[in-house]
Amino acid sequence: MTTLENRPKTALLVIDVQNGTVGEAHARDAVVANVASLVDKARVEQVPVVWVQHNDEGMPRESDSWQIVAELSRGDDEPLVEKTYLDSFEDTTLESVLAGLEVGRLVVAGAQTDACIRSTLHGALVRGYDAILVSDAHTTEDMSEWGAPPPDQVIAHTNLYWRHQTAPGRTGGTVETKDVDFSR
Template sequence: MTTLENRPNTALLVVDVQNGVVAGAHERDAVVANIGCLVGKARREGIPVVWVQHSDEHLASGSDDWRIVPELTPGGAEPLVEKNYGDSFEATILETVLSGLGVGQLVVVGAQTDACIRSTLHGAFARGYDATLVGDAHTTEDQTAWGAPSPDQVIAHTNLYWTYQAAPGRTAGTVATREVDFAGTS
């Protein structure tokens, strides 16, 4: 029940599943396969798929590392949002794209769990969107050398706290790929 008026639709938001972002990610192949399943399901059900692609000084726009992984191919009519910050809404056209599609509910997948996924979930929720995280369709790389928990712990913790996220007039939650029901989230 989004707080955004006249926004009854759901979209699958695929965040930063790029060669250079997921190359060393935890359970990369399984996560990319789950995302591929969800993209296929969304397309079959007529649910918009919105792609987000990050670039910065370490991920140059147009480079091979910047490209979406070869297992996933954005459809020609599917919006592609370029971003330079963790939150996919920050200084991008994402809000305009979603508004144009009448979207008030997001199903979020992608990378990196502890950076762009976290920032985008919170950014969406703070802006009035319902936001569902697919618990087995996001990943991160190992940052333990810098004091972070192991990737499996980062993912598990994010899944746990997003399950219990709450705010007036909005819903959040975490589901598994097999549990995603696009019709039930709109």
């Protein structure tokens, strides 16, 4: 239950499923297929799909790396939030978009697990949202040469600690793609 008043709706938040973020990602094709399945389900159920697209020096706007992957396509009526920080709420229009849609519960998928996914999940929870992570619909690239665990362990650890995440009046949690229930 969200702490945001008059925000009874759920939205699917698709974060950074772009060529530059998932090109070398762990289990890329399976994760992108799961995200596509979630997008299709949300559209059928008339649940808002909100797209987040990162841009910075390494992924400049309009470049190939900035583009959403070819397997996914944003509907003309689906909001696009551009960001430059890891947390999708930070210095973006995301909060106003969600307020306009009366959304207080987010179902989150995308990339990268150890950066934008984690930051946005925490950002959502502290701002009063319920934030559900789709456990098999997020990924990251291998950063082990810089001291990080292998990507499968990063993903598993994120799923583990988010599974029981709560705050006063708010819930986190995880769910597999096949079990996503947008109606709560």
